[in-house]
Amino acid sequence: MSGDPAVPAPGDLAARQAALVAALVAGGPLPPGFAPAPVDAARRALLRKRAGDVARHWPLLAAGLGPAWPATFAGWAAGRPTNGSLRDGWDLARELRGRGELPPLGAEELATREAASRYDGTRAPRRRRLPALARAGGAVAVQLAGRVRLLRPARR
Template identity: 60%
Template sequence: MTSLAERQAELVAALTAGAAVPPGFDARLVEAARVALLRKRAGEVARQWPDLVHALGTGWYRQWSAWAATRPTRGSLRDGWDLARELAGRGELPAAAGAELAAREASLVYDGENVPRFRRMPAVRASAGSLVIQIAGRVRVLRHG
């Protein structure tokens, strides 16, 4: 017999990381909860990354769901950042979202693993045709996609 903690971990994995529904749980209800959690996460990411959401338009939720379905949340800022970086890496980041990503990259240090922290030194970043500079905590868009 598995412990309560193990069963809870299995359920969380099914809800947030695309794992199989553990025995004893109604798969239909778990799926409904999983979809609701994805929608909630999408709304939280949209508040952190409005230009990304706007640039993806009607494809936002589809793109987000496909990306997030097997990834547990790391927080809305990091989730949006990771998605934007992945899209940029594939050459699929819309130009309208490039300045938003470049501004984040210029003002914060984020290695994809650790919590982002403010950048102390000046920085210049480019993404999807946008060029951004950060000096003394002020971010300026020099060229917008």
């Protein structure tokens, strides 16, 4: 088993699993020997699964994009490993806001989330303890003593 160079050395399962996951979710190269088409089908299936998971955490963002949701999410998420569904949706909503492509429902969801929690883009969001006002796409949300209200809807 150890003499054949074509057979990977025992004990390298961890490294081989890491290389495969990197190829599937982080834009890494296809590890040697794998058939490209089936692995690519798996990569795209993972993106669809992830889009569904993020839509459950960001239902208004997904609903606002409607039929464009799966492709919009996949376009953003391809090659970008997940940081969890909450942060994935948050990062995508902020990017869409930056591009001017955040739909009104998504803007209202983002403003509501940002009034409730502080999110620095790199660590898990944390509940705000002080009152806060947040805006996105014309939507204004306010948080007082942990209760969040949408003061003004987004521009439509």
